[in-house]
Structure formats: structure tokens, C-alpha cells
Amino acid sequence: MSTLNHETRAMLDDSVSRFVQNEYTFDDRRQNLARHQGQSERVWQTFAEMGWLSIPFTEELGGLGGDITDTVGVMRNFGHALITEPYPAVMQAARLLALGNNEYLKSELLPGVLEGRRQLVFAGEEVASRGNPLAVALKAEPDGDGFRLSGEKISVRHAMTASHVVVSARHHGSYCDEAGLDLFVLPLETPGVVVTDYPMMDGQRGANIRFDGVSVSPDQRLVDAGNAGALILRVNAEAILMAAAEAVGIMETLVKKTVAYTRTRKQFGVALAEFQVLQHRMADMYIETTSVDNLLAQTVTRWAGADARQQATLASKLKARMGQANRYVGQQAVQLHGGIGMTDELDIGHYFKRLTAIDLQMGNSEWHRKQLWRETVA
Amino acid sequence: MSTLNHETRAMLDDSVSRFVQNEYTFDDRRQNLARHQGQSERVWQTFAEMGWLSIPFTEELGGLGGDITDTVGVMRNFGHALITEPYPAVMQAARLLALGNNEYLKSELLPGVLEGRRQLVFAGEEVASRGNPLAVALKAEPDGDGFRLSGEKISVRHAMTASHVVVSARHHGSYCDEAGLDLFVLPLETPGVVVTDYPMMDGQRGANIRFDGVSVSPDQRLVDAGNAGALILRVNAEAILMAAAEAVGIMETLVKKTVAYTRTRKQFGVALAEFQVLQHRMADMYIETTSVDNLLAQTVTRWAGADARQQATLASKLKARMGQANRYVGQQAVQLHGGIGMTDELDIGHYFKRLTAIDLQMGNSEWHRKQLWRETVA
């Protein structure tokens, strides 16, 4: 639970807001993507200096003592500016480390993360998992004192700039069981770790990571053997919460930009904003955006009192509902901009693409509705 | 296959069109429902005299030699005027008789039907069948030379004005099997036949019919033992085709009336038709209506070459697609009329209710999509 007081939180949100308004233009972003794999050293250092990398960690670990709900303001602002730095990816991996019980790895790796000197990423998704963090086929087979990891993870964002990867693996139990999962931390240069790096459709870097019988020792494990399920669920829920905040930020921006564009662009001699059909379309964009925003606010207030399963359910609701909103708002923003919305030059298409990517990772709407049926109704 | 030539068909359609325009006002209909269970003797006699009751029967049986596709023009026009006479119900039962191989029953009952002196109805639907005509739980158990019928049928339209009922029953096989079904014809006053008559939400009369161990003889059977499945499928498909034609007629009328209303009704000092949002709503009503109309036209051309299973698939497509259109056009017609569309006094609500009833009988959209998946994809 967060120990941040109201003032600290407001100050953090305010500092992020000023940063994205004053120090991160759309052109900066473009350069960033073209030249630095989406990561400017300067920007990342700013994140560290402003304390944003320390928010959801206890003071004992060198953090500010907040929890994941305290990153919501950061992520919303990052959505406004379409920040490409690997903030949510690194936070997710670091949270796994921080909430695990491998004290040695914590002391070894976390300080560097909080200070912006080091990045970790989490490899959880697999080709058939579709958003279920427990659907792990990657195997951890006993091998002497340790294990051999075999299998593949996909859509690992920012793997190429990270030093270490946290990977989920099945120790025992059947596919999708909560029991029997392990988390290992290993340097990305470990022999047998094969990284296929690629740009993604939203401009960020992603990778598939194959583990070809990679040897790991029990010291590299984050929690006791086979007991990582609850932690994986919990931090997956946190990642969804962060993604929702980013999506709301993006949608808010799209509504604002679309309203502004339709006021200036004329067709048939009148501003687009004069057409009632487009007015209603924008009203619906507002409704969708505000719907997710309200659900996000409710989720944040309910988060602290919830256990890992309940947080997973809250996150599924958010992800399922926001998928619909993301699609509608993104598509209509492009539609109302017309041809220019289809170009790489204008920012609108980039916001749209980022929303699309958020939709598809960590389970799309349909998957989460099915998950909710299974968890809460069936 | 129809042996009607183009001229005869055009003449028939023309005669129905003139009838509904000149001899069947909305007030007539209201009186009809209030006083005559929705059936005016005079109107039904007109149907007979004009030959409409004879269309889909061979000349040998006293018919005009058409097939069910020749009733599409009739039904569309009946949709325009929201005719409440039991034309589709009686045609469906009579088609079962005509296509069966019980020559005695044909000669005994069909002439009266074609001459308008007698009505038969078909009791097929059951509480759990949801549109699957093969989902028959009503049992035909051997009993001496004959059978005892036990079970219940629902939503039998116009049972109170019919002399006989055709009923589907399971002779053997499991629920939903095509094999093992029988069709029996019996007078409605047969002991053990319990009719619960009620008005329906669309103004027409309906009934649930319970069969409490009703004795029937093999002479009352329409086709050979256990072989009625294909016939039931086929005539069910025909009933859907007729319903689609009626629905298109209703939707055409709703589009026309809504367009007319929005041109005269003013709000904020301008005609409703000036509001672009309402214009697009009407454009979508047109698109939905025309979609079903086009699908209907295509279905009609493909009907003759199709066997019973194929006709069932064609009918399922039509029913599944028209359900969406019915809902949209009906709901928007009410919405665009505003409060007045919610009243019993105006005709709009009655068209809307009839469309709603058509949707729910013989399987709604969802059921038919599921059926199509099972039949054409799975």
C-alpha cells in the first residue's frame, strides 16, 4: 500500500505534466525513435532524477514508498505526449524483483534501475498465451542443482536496451495452472538466450526471446520454487493498470486534437465541427474516454484493499472495457481527420497505433471478457 | 418448382398491392383485432377469391402451381399494411400437408383451405427449441396400432380459428436428430388436446397446445414413420422466407413513414429531417432494409435449385441477417418519432412490435448464426 501523501503525489503528477509539455515535443519523439531505439539517455536520466523510477518501491529499497497506483498520473501524462521510453516495461520487471523474496538480486539489481543506470524487462507473453500470464509453456526442467529453460517469449518490449530479463517458466503443473510457476532473472547475454529484435507497429522496439536449454541456478529464482503464480498475476494486473492510464492519456489527447482540428478544417464551406454527425461522434469519443477514466479512478480506489486475484479481476475489467474505447476513439480520430490522419507525418496516426498496440498486448477485450466470465460468473 | 409465368406473378403481386392500399386501412386492422381475433371473414374470403390461398400448390391439388417464392410478393405487401390474417400460418400447415404423402388427408382437408373455408395451423415450436424445428421433445409413443402424443407446443398462431393442427412429434432418435420425427394431423377438438389461447404482443392470437396422451392413428400421419424431418426442415425454411418478405414490407413502410414524419415535425424551429444525425439514421435504416431486401432477392433466385438442407441454410442466413435489421429499423423508427412512437394510437409502434415478434419466432439472429456455424463451418 502506498505511503505517499497527497502532496507528494500531486507534486509528482505536476512535474511529469510540466515535463511532457515543455521538454518532449512530437519532433523529439520522432528523433528519439529514429536514433535511439525510442530512448534518449537524457530523458531517462530525467526520469531517474525526478524520482519517477522510484515511485512504486519501498524506502528500504531506495524508493519513494508509493505503490503502482501512484504511477497512474505519470502514465497518463506519458500518454499525452506518447512517450516511448520503457517506463512501464522497466517498472513491471522491477516490481517483480521488488515483490519477490530474493534479497540478493534485489540489492544487486534494483539500485541501478532506480538510478536509471540499468534496465530490466519481463518476458511473460507467449505465442499462445493471449494475455493469460499463467498460460506458460516455457519449461524449467531440473538439471543438476539448477534448471534448463526451453521455450519462447514474444512481444518483449525494449529487450535490446536491458541488461537482464525476468522470465516466467513452468516448473510443474499443467498449462494455465497458477501453481508450478517460477520466475528467473538472467543477463540477456546468457548463452542460449536468442533475442530477435524488431521495431513494432507503434514505433517502439520489441523482441522475441528464445531460450534454448538455458541453464539457470536456484539463486536466480525470484520466489520459492513453483510459487511465482500470485506474483505474476499481481504484477500483470499492475502492468494493465499502467497501460490503462496511458490509454486514457492518449484518448484525452485524441479528443482534444480532433475537436481542435474539426474547428479549423472546412468542407463545403463550413467547419467540420458544424456537422452534427461529427459532433455526435466527438461526443461519443468523449463518452468512451471518460468511461475508461472513471473506471480507472474507481479501480485505483479499490486497488489497495484487493488481493492478487481481485486485482487481476479489476485489471481485466479495465482492460476489457478500455479495448472497446481504444478502438472507437482511435478509429474515429483518424476518420475525422480524414486522409491526413492516415499519414506518418501527423501525430494522430501514431496515437492511434499506440492505442492499437495497447489493445492487443496483455489480452484483448474478448480475452478479458472470457476471463471475467470464468472468474466471476461461471 | 414454380410453374407460374412472369405475368401471373406480376398480376398476383399487383392485386395484393391494390388490396392493401385500398381495402385495408389501419383502422380496419384495429377493428379486426378488437372484434374478430384479427381475422375478418370478408378479408379471408377475398384472399381465397383472389387465389392467394392457392399460390403454392400444384394444379392437381387445386392450386395455381406456384411455389413458396411466389408468396414473397404477397407477404411483402401484407407487411406494408400489417395484415393480421393468418396467411403464413395457414400456408405453412397446408404446405406440410401438400408435400406429405397422405393422399387421403390432402383430399379431405386441402380444398377447404384453398377455398378459405377451413384453416389448419402447424404446432412446431417448443419451449426449449428456440427455432430449431428438429428440437422436438413432444413424444409419439406406440400405443396399439397407433400412438399417444405427450408434450407441449408453444407460440402456435391462430390455433383458435383453425379446425386442425399439424403437430411434429418424436417417434424415435434423440433430441435434435433429423431422423425419427413424425407429423400428425388432428382436429383441435380431439380429447386430450388442451389449447391455452392468448393475445400476443403484436396483436395476433397465439396459443400453447398441450397434448396429454392424445391418441392418434397411423392414418393421421403425413409421411412415413420417422421420416418427417426433411419435410419439417423444408417447410420451416419456407415459413422463414415468408416472414422475411413480411419484414421487408414492414421495414420499407417504417422507412417511408419515418422520412415523412421527420419532414413535417419541427424541433428548435426546424424540421427534424434537417438534422444530419437523423438523416444518417434514416440512411442506415435504408441500408438495413435494402440489405435484407437484396438478400431476399438472392435467396429467391437460389431457392429452386436447393434441397431441403440448402434451403434451411439459405433461410438461416436470411433470418440471422434480418434480425439485426428488424431491431435497428424498428427501434430507430420509434426513436425518430419520439414519444408519439411509443403510443398504441400511432401505427409505428405496431409495426415495431410485429418486427419484434418476427425476430423472436423461428429462432432469433443469434440462434441462426450458431446454426450456420454448425452447418456450414464447423
Added chain:
Amino acid sequence: MSAHQAAELSAFRQQVRDFIEANADDEIREAGRKTTSFFPPFDQVMKWHRILHSQGWSAIRWPEEYGGTGWDVPRQLIFEEECRRAGVPLLLPQSISMVGPAIIHYGTDGQKQKHLPGILSGDDFWAQGYSEPNAGSDLASLRCRAERDGDHYVINGSKTWTTYAHHANRMFLLVRTGGAGKPQQGISFFLIEDLTDPGIEIRPIIGLDGLPEQCDVFFTNVRVPVDCCLGEKNDGWSVAKYLLEHERGGGTSFATTFRHELALILRLARRTGDGFGGTLADDGAFQDRYMRLVLEVDTLEATEEQFAAMEKGSPQSGPMSSMIKIISMETLQRINEMAIDVAGSPSLPLQLAALTVGSGVEPIGDEDALTLMPKYLNNRAASIFGGSNEIQRNIIAKSLLR
């Protein structure tokens, strides 16, 4: 929330539950089950109103000084949840949630003394007169007029979509009292004490479900005293706007009510055949559609919570209020539509007798399905009345483009 607070709320919940258990008789519960629109059967809901009043619970959102309960929001919600759980009808909004708060806010001492006791006790029932035959969602074009004549006004004109006017003894309405200026100026908010005046004619309108719920009300030279005007003369628009926002923000939680409709759908689907030998509830398509609606209700609940905490009259509260109208009514319509799809053709019989409270008539088919078709039909009005959803979207767009 502290453990102490939680225990208090839990005790409160038990108290409410016990009271309902002891006091809501079969007839009242039957009326709850047979409610097919926003308006429960009149006689029974007013009976329940009087019973609640005897406990001091008829006005859960009014301040204590005016005879309300003075409950905080958690207690209001608990009370409503327990009412939904027990299936008792929700009180009619016109008196308690609409004109009552308006009188508390705008009324003179005389008006308060004259009207509030009857509203609280349920001895009076108020009809709402806003819409007119040629002014649906466009209240600014009202034509019902009041002319000053000494100490009186003389009203001529008509109102329509006046819910339960045939049961009402009092009525609040908007009338035109001025001529010039913008169309929405010159409108006053009147309180009519006696609907038996011979100049007033009330004609029920039969709805799609075959029953009268709305009415036309005609005024011919109806004389009312000048002090029947609530708020300033010609400023009735402000009263109406206040009332509208109050109704939406402070009113019943739709989400709580809708969850019960969803539960009913699920119950029905679990025992309804799918036409292939299985049950509907086991079909992934059903499940997906059902979960979509659950998520809409979750969203509505979250939105109601945000709105409750929001300062009214702020730049956000206007569009958010329109948003609540849109999403609540469209969600309700989608729930009602899914309900008839689940019920299927067994929902087609028109069962006016079985729907009448106390008739003793057994429904044809599943009892849970009895109300579904009337609800589907009646609630098509949900996107029309109270400012159509088109108007609400205009309002939101206007605020976005401001």
C-alpha cells in the same frame, strides 16, 4: 474505512433488511416484481411509500430538517441495495426526487409548509408537466400559457407524457408567463394544488405494452393563485435545470438496479435450452454478450461514483450528467434487448392480467420472463424522454467545442 464504521454500516444494513422483511407485504413485493418501466404499479408503490414514511424513511436524500433521513451516501446506497435485494418497488420519483428537492431549494416558507408534508407522507402524488405535443425534447418552445388576472393566473394549453397524471392530485409544470426575449426566458414553474378543477382534463395514453402510464393533460381557463409560482416568475428554466441535475446526480443508482436485471437474465439463461440440447448460459456468444453488459454496468457505476463526488455546476458536471443519461439509458435498453433474446418466443404472449398485482392469474411460461417484453417495449422511451439522447449528445458536443 475503519472497522468501527464498517460495523455501523453492517448494523444499519441489518436494520434496513429487518424492516423491509417485516413490513413489505406480498402485494408490495409482487408490485416490485411486476414493475415494467421506471414506474411501479401505483397503488402498491404508494402503500409502500406510506409504510416507509411511518418509519421516517420516505425521503432518504432530503436533509433531516425537512423530514428526510439525513443519511450519508453509503447509507443511501445500502438502503437501495437492500430494497433491490428484497424486490420492493422503488418510490416514484416525481414527488420525492423531483418537485420535493425543488421546493426545498426554491420554495417560500409557505410553499414548503403547504407541500412538503404531503410529499413526505405520500398523501399527495405529483405529476410532472414539461413536454407538450409540439415540444418534446425542445422545452424552449413551450406554448402552454398563463395570463395574469388579478391575484390569479389563468392557464390554457396542454401537457403530454405526464406520467401517472390520472393517479395524481397535484402537478408541477412549466408554463409561459412572458413573451419577449429568448424562447427559454419567460417560462415559469407552477405548483398546482388541485387537479380536480373542471378546466383540467386528463386523458391516459395507451403505451406499447397495452397499458396507460403516460397522460395528456389539457388546461382550459384554469385559475391558480399567483403564489403557485416556484422561484422567480419567468425563471422557471433555472428551477427545471436544477431539478434535472438533482435528479440525475442525487437520484437512484441505476447501476444497482441494472445488476438485478442482469442477474435475472443469467438465471433464465441457465435454465433455458439452446435448441441443440444444451443451455444458453454455456454458449460463448451468450457469455460474451452478457459480460459486455456487465462491463457497461460497471462503467456506469464508476461514472455515478465520480459524478456524486463532483461539484455540480462545474465545467465537467454538465457533460458528465448528459453522459450518465446516455450510458444509463442505452445500457438499460441493451439489457432489455438481451433479456427478450434470452427469453425467446415464450416472451410473446401479452399478459395484462398476469401483470396486474393481486390478480392471482398465473403467467404463461416462466414467471421470470413475464415482465421482459413490456420492459423492452416501455424502455424504448428511455432514450426519448427527459431530453432525448440526441439532445444529450448535442449538449456534450457543445461543451467540447466551447
Added chain:
Amino acid sequence: MSAHQAAELSAFRQQVRDFIEANADDEIREAGRKTTSFFPPFDQVMKWHRILHSQGWSAIRWPEEYGGTGWDVPRQLIFEEECRRAGVPLLLPQSISMVGPAIIHYGTDGQKQKHLPGILSGDDFWAQGYSEPNAGSDLASLRCRAERDGDHYVINGSKTWTTYAHHANRMFLLVRTGGAGKPQQGISFFLIEDLTDPGIEIRPIIGLDGLPEQCDVFFTNVRVPVDCCLGEKNDGWSVAKYLLEHERGGGTSFATTFRHELALILRLARRTGDGFGGTLADDGAFQDRYMRLVLEVDTLEATEEQFAAMEKGSPQSGPMSSMIKIISMETLQRINEMAIDVAGSPSLPLQLAALTVGSGVEPIGDEDALTLMPKYLNNRAASIFGGSNEIQRNIIAKSLLR
């Protein structure tokens, strides 16, 4: 259909199949698979165009006298079905389906002789110049101008959303040649023979998928002979309208194409895990969504059939033509959207190299999923270009309200 006709069509189908089998090389088929919008990769589709021309099959809807096949509608459909089945790219529409028929209908003998052979053979490729930076769906507000100067016109202005202009050597465009009157009067339809004129600058526009497909085209004092005008001067609007209706009615059957997209989704869903240990295709929610789209394609097919049989220029054909635009493009978008939902996050890598024909680069993930994201992104334009769907609904409403 008689048995004889059926046998003839069946033989024809075999002939087409054999020809494609024998003549479409790997590169051409690869281009078919790697088509991610309405426009296949340029070099390969033109190669296929020239191969078809060598067989006399490049213009399947043109009359024989102009070098077309003269096929009846069933043969045209069979040809397209076989092309879809074999996965070869569909020919670019600009030359064969757009400017070609316009020249046949409106052209002088000289224009026909000059332009038709190159269109047929594929030696020429024509770009279409309609839209301008400030005139999207609103063609009447065009500002690109041509001034008469002796035997020439001098063109100044710009065009945008000009597909594959960077590959084109010729261009047809709408220019303003008159001033007064209604805005859509005074527009002429020009045929430009040579895009290498130094006054013409072509700048590719990078799209959402990261590739150039559209272009901006700028004209600075470009001199063209006066006989480049197709149809009457100032009556280009009629030519454009004719062409639009021709394109929609006589063009490719969208339904045939869309069925192949649906088949791809199904194939993928049958081997895609659902995250619970099963496959997506076994989920009722997937099945329902899939069948909805199948039904939309069925509806589109039926509508295309009705439209083909309809007299063009009749009161029904106008709105039906707009309806086809709306339902085809919205259905396509819904198919593309379902496709990325089925593919899931494996569709996120941006694979420009793997998408390049002949690159030999292996795709990351399932090969069937390679094109799905670019299609989803690119086809958002389907409801914008060619008269936005909003404009199409305006047209339908106008005809309903006439």
C-alpha cells in the same frame, strides 16, 4: 442454367485455372499474398498485367472492340474467383477500371488511339488526381486550375492522395477551367501524357504502415495541349460521376475478395490458442463474431448482384451505389479488425522487409498473420477515400428526402 451452359462455364474455369497455374510465377503469387491495401506491390502487379495482356485478358470488362475480353458477367466472376483462389494480385484499377472506361465512353477517336493500347498492355500506368489538400471528399471545392494559353492549358495547383503517382507515367485529373456558376461547374477532366514534365513534382506520403502508397503531386506552370480534355470542357464532373458509378458497379466483386480474408481468419483461429488451453475457433464468441461477418459478406454479395442487374442512373442506383461503398468498406474494416484480434500481439512487429516481395526475409511469427496489421491500418482509409462514408450517407439521405 442449362447443362450445356454449365459445362461451358466449367471448361472456362478450367482454362483460367490452367493459365494462371502456368503463368503466375512465384514472385507474382508472393505479391498477391503481400498485398496490404487495395493496391498490390507495383512491379509484380504490372508484370502480371502484361502477362494477362499477352493472353488478351487484361481488360475483362471492356468490350471486345476495344481489346477487352467481351466476357459475360458469370465469366468475369469466374475469372476473379480463380484469381483470388490462386492468390494472384488483382490488377490496379486506375488504368483498366477507371480512366480506360471513361476514355471508351467519352474519348475522341484520337484519345482512344493514343491512350487505350498502353492501358491494355500495361506499358502505361495512370495516376488519379482528384483530391486536393483542402478538398477531401468535397470535390466541388477544387482549386487546381488550368488557364488557356493558345493551344495549351497551363496547370497550377496540387493534388493529393494520388495512389502510386511515383510509379505512374500518366495521370488523369480534375482541374478548374471555368470560374462562374455552381462550384462543381467549370471543372474539366484532363489526361496528362507525361509526368516527367519538370513542372510536376511528385512527393510520396508515408502511410500508417510505414510505406509510401499515396503521393502529393504539385503542378507549376505545366503546359498541356488543349485536346487533353476528356469530354466537354467544364463538364468534367459528368465524366467523374460516370467513372465513379462504373467503378462501383462494374468493378471487382468485393464479396469474393472478402471471403478470402475471412477464410484466412478462420484458418488462423483454428491453430491459435485461446489462452486457456483450447483454440480460438472453438469459442462461441469467436464463432458468433465470425458468422456476423460472413453474413455481412453474403449481404454485400447479394447487393452487388442486385446492383449489377440495375439500370444505372435510375432513382435506385444512386443510393444503392453509395450503400455498396458504405457496406463494403465497413465490412472490410470489421474483417481487418477481427483479423488483428485473432492474430493478437504476434501481429505487432513491423516487418517492412518481410513484406517486400522477393526480399527472402522470413516473417516473425505466423506467415498468415504478416499482412494483418498493415491491412487494418491501411484500410482505415477505406471509409475516408472515394467520398467518405459520411458523404455517402448524406447522399442516401438526400435521395430519401427528395
